[in-house]
Amino acid sequence: MYDVPHGRNEVAVTDVKITARNVQVYYGDTHAIKDVNVEIESNTVTAFIGPSGCGKSTFLRCINRMNDTIDICRVEGDIRIDGDDIYDKRVDPVQLRAKVGMVFQKPNPFPKSIYDNVAYGPKIHGMARNKAELDDIVERALRRGAIWDEVKDRLQSPGTGLSGGQQQRLCIARAVATEPEVLLMDEPCSALDPIATAQVEELIDELRQNYAVVIVTHSMQQAARVSQKTAFFHLGNLVEYDDTTKIFTNPEDSRTESYITGRIG
Amino acid sequence: MxxxxxxxxxxxxxxxxxxxxxxxxxxxxxxxxxxxxxxxxxxxxxxxxxxxxxxxxxxxxxxxxxxxxxxxxxxxxxxxxxxxxxxxxxxxxxxxxxxxxxxxxxxxxxxxxxxxxxxxxxxxxxxxxxxxxxxxxxxxxxxxxxxxxxxxxxxxxxxxxxxxxxxxxxxxxxxxxxxxxxxxxxxETIKFFQIVPITEFLFGTSWEPQIPIREDQVAAEGAFGAIPVFLGTIVISAVALFVAVPVGLMTAIYLNEFAPQRVRKSVKPVLEILAGVPTVVYGFFAVLTVAPAIRQFAASIGVDVAPNTALAAGGVMGIMLIPFISSFADDALSAVPRSLRDGALALGATRGEMMLNVLFPAAIPGIVGGVLLAVSRAIGETMIVVMAAGLIAKMTINPLDSVTAVTVQIVTLLIGDTAFDNPKTLSAFALGMMLFLATLIINIFALRIVRKYREIYD
Known part of the structure; x- marks a missing residue:
């Protein structure tokens, strides 16, 4: 029924990277996320699916505390990465975000050169002691972003001049340049054409080797193609969380089944 | 009927x-x-x-x-x-x-x-x-x-x-x-240049626009070298921008990124009120408050300064321009897409780093456009300088000295008896023409920059 490539959905034995317990999110008076519990594993692609407004992006933004930048947003509950509470008062969200990279729905390269886009994170975190090291980091990141071959001859041209798909891979390279442990992707392919989407999906599967990848997607086919674990959100609730193959072939909750068969959503 | x-x-x-x-x-x-x-x-x-x-x-x-x-x-x-x-x-x-x-x-x-x-x-x-x-x-x-x-x-x-x-x-x-x-x-300008050669007006360094009424009067010939007058305008505008640009930009950055919603909501209207204060009110603020304060302070450290310094006029003009620059800069910063902010923050940039490295460079064309418009307002501003700046044109760039401005000269030349056949009155039109051309050129530049900026982000 779904286009599921072989091998991608096999779940290896892995450690738990992120644990969320009783997470509640409020926007002003709106209760956007209700009591979410989830364990996200490292070296795994975890997909969040669900209809629009179900809270999947909001929950994703809790993991790197991007919701802190929204004044009216309030997060309760307990989210731990490697056992450390990320909402602890002693945690600096700035350092947390270096550890938890994020890629957005729309490619958002800075109006700088390709090189400076990628070098920005390493620069502000003081990761390179000299130009040569920085060059190394940039090249490595661009290679991981699977865009090195396309841009290696024009590193100084503006990042905004690339095509949509290239821009998104540049943004992924930018995110991995700070050596994060978790990579959050908020509908990374929704602004891309099918060919660029295929390239990014390919890339997501490779990134799994090094990171815990969490991807929010509207496309169930995409979730089925790239993820090993899938969480289905509905009206702010985490309805079901299981292996992707299980969710798509034998869901336990009737709402999940309705959604993946296209009856709701 | x-x-x-x-x-x-x-x-x-x-x-x-x-x-x-x-x-x-x-x-x-x-x-x-x-x-x-x-x-x-x-x-x-x-x-x-x-x-x-x-x-x-x-x-x-x-x-x-x-x-x-x-x-x-x-x-x-x-x-x-x-x-x-x-x-x-x-x-x-x-x-x-x-x-x-x-x-x-x-x-x-x-x-x-x-x-x-x-x-x-x-x-x-x-x-x-x-x-x-x-x-x-x-x-x-x-x-x-x-x-x-x-x-x-x-x-x-x-x-x-x-x-x-x-x-x-x-x-x-x-x-x-x-x-x-x-x-x-x-x-009128052409008439003026028929009496006074254009080279003398543009390059002369002495401005004494008086005309002998009788043949044998001691006052003798007037001098119509506009350089000291324009120099005065430049000094005063420079002082004004020196005050307005940093303060205005800092205000905009604070309000745009760091201020809590509550502060933003109360400070922005206050700034808009500041923009609505009539310039004549700024004028007597400059004459009655700022100028004496500067003089007193200078006296206390043993420096003698003129009662109507360029510093007082320019400083108060700068305060007048603060809301102008801050609202322009605020608009420019707000126009930078939200996704760029998020992108920088998600990489672990602090708000300060994000502002300095991402938002500010992206907004700079809009900010420059606003500053240039402020410049043309500063050199065209009349009331504050009429009240607070001097009347004598001096070749100096010392802001503690008394200088005059183009607009001041135009006002004084056209007050009282005017005769449209003598260079004293006509010189006002030549000055006005120069001022008009200067502000026109600056405005064209400013609008071009602002437009270029819009093309990128819309």
Whole structure:
């Protein structure tokens, strides 16, 4: 029924990277996320699916505390990465975000050169002691972003001049340049054409080797193609969380089944 | 009488609207399929009565005086103006007019009184003629408009075309007035440069715009070198920008990124109030508060400064420009897409780093545009410098010295007796022309930069 490539959905034995317990999110008076519990594993692609407004992006933004930048947003509950509470008062969200990279729905390269886009994170975190090291980091990141071959001859041209798909891979390279442990992707392919989407999906599967990848997607086919674990959100609730193959072939909750068969959503 | 003509026109307009609307309505009720809705038929009729008659009345009012004068002059005894120059004959006409207005001085000659009576009579005839003409043309137009109500008539397009014409007219009024001002400036400026060579004006370093009234007066020749005056304007503007740019930018950055919602909500309106303070109020703030404070402070550290320093005038002008720059910069920063902020924050940038490395560079064209507009406001600003800056043009760039500004000189040159045949008065126009060109060039640059910036982010 779904286009599921072989091998991608096999779940290896892995450690738990992120644990969320009783997470509640409020926007002003709106209760956007209700009591979410989830364990996200490292070296795994975890997909969040669900209809629009179900809270999947909001929950994703809790993991790197991007919701802190929204004044009216309030997060309760307990989210731990490697056992450390990320909402602890002693945690600096700035350092947390270096550890938890994020890629957005729309490619958002800075109006700088390709090189400076990628070098920005390493620069502000003081990761390179000299130009040569920085060059190394940039090249490595661009290679991981699977865009090195396309841009290696024009590193100084503006990042905004690339095509949509290239821009998104540049943004992924930018995110991995700070050596994060978790990579959050908020509908990374929704602004891309099918060919660029295929390239990014390919890339997501490779990134799994090094990171815990969490991807929010509207496309169930995409979730089925790239993820090993899938969480289905509905009206702010985490309805079901299981292996992707299980969710798509034998869901336990009737709402999940309705959604993946296209009856709701 | 003129008021009556306008009332008549207004009545005819209303009548046209309702008559045609009703006619269209009744045609619809009779089962006809009209092209346009009835309100468009009404609107078209109203406009086609109002616009031509209104324009006609305006022309009449502009030309009436001249034509009536002409008739009156024809009736004067032959040879009245023989041997008189234009000034003297204008004087006679003015006297007749003032007699006609009821202001009689002494005992005028009989022919003047008679001419005045005729003038009054002609005006009365002209007024009645106006009312009659308005009534007749309005009636004709009403009839024509009423005839236009037929099934196929495209009243909507007709009305839209008339409204479009009105809009075009309004849009060009300001442009034509500006062109007119430029022409006026140009002619006086050319007259000035016929007396004072342009090279002396542009490169002279001494500005003493006085003209000897008698041949043997000691004051002797004036000097019209504009450099010290422009230097004064530059010094004052530089001081103003030195105050306004950093403070304005910091304000904008704080309000845009760091201020809590509550602070932002209360500070922004206060800044807007600051932008609304009349410049004359800033002027006496500069004269009565800032200048003495500077003088006292300088005295306390043993420096003697002039009572009207460039620092006081420029500093207060800077305060005036703060809201201008901060609101421009705030707009520019807000226009940077949210996704760029998120992108930087998600990489672990602090708000400060995000502002400095991402938002600010992305917003810089808009900010520069705002600063350039502020520059052109600073050099054109008049009231503060008239009150707080000096009058003597000095070749100095010391902000603690007293300098004058271009606008100050223009004001002083045009106050009091003006004679449009001597360089003292005419030099004001040359200065105005230079100022106009300078601000024009800066504004063009600013708008170009702002536009370029828009192209990138929309």
């Amino acid at each position: 003129v008021l009556f003509a306008f009332l008549l026109l207004f009545g005819a307009t209303m009548l046209a609207y309702f008559v045609n609307r009703r006619a269209a309505l009744s045609m619809r009720a009779g089962g006809a399929r009209l092209h346009s809705l009835e309100s468009f038929h009404g609107l078209f009729a109203a406009l086609s009565v109002l616009v031509p008659v209104f324009v006609g009345i305006l022309f009449w009012l502009v030309l009436e005086g001249a034509v009536v004068d002409l008739f009156m002059l024809r009736g004067l005894p032959a040879g009245t103006f023989d041997g008189l120059d234009s000034g003297a004959s204008q004087l006679i006409v003015a006297e007749i007019k003032s007699i006609a207005g009821g202001r009689v001085f002494g005992t005028p000659e009989a022919w003047k009184i008679e001419a005045a009576e005729r003038l009054v009579r002609y005006h009365r005839i002209a007024d009645w003629l106006l009312v009659a003409l308005v009534a007749i043309t309005a009636a004709i137009l009403l009839w024509v408009a009423r005839r236009s109500v037929v099934e196929q008539f495209r009243a909507r397009q007709g009305a839209e075309r008339i409204v479009l014409g009105l809009m075009i007219f309004c849009a060009t009024v300001a442009i034509f007035v500006t062109i007119g001002i430029v022409f006026a400036l140009t002619f």
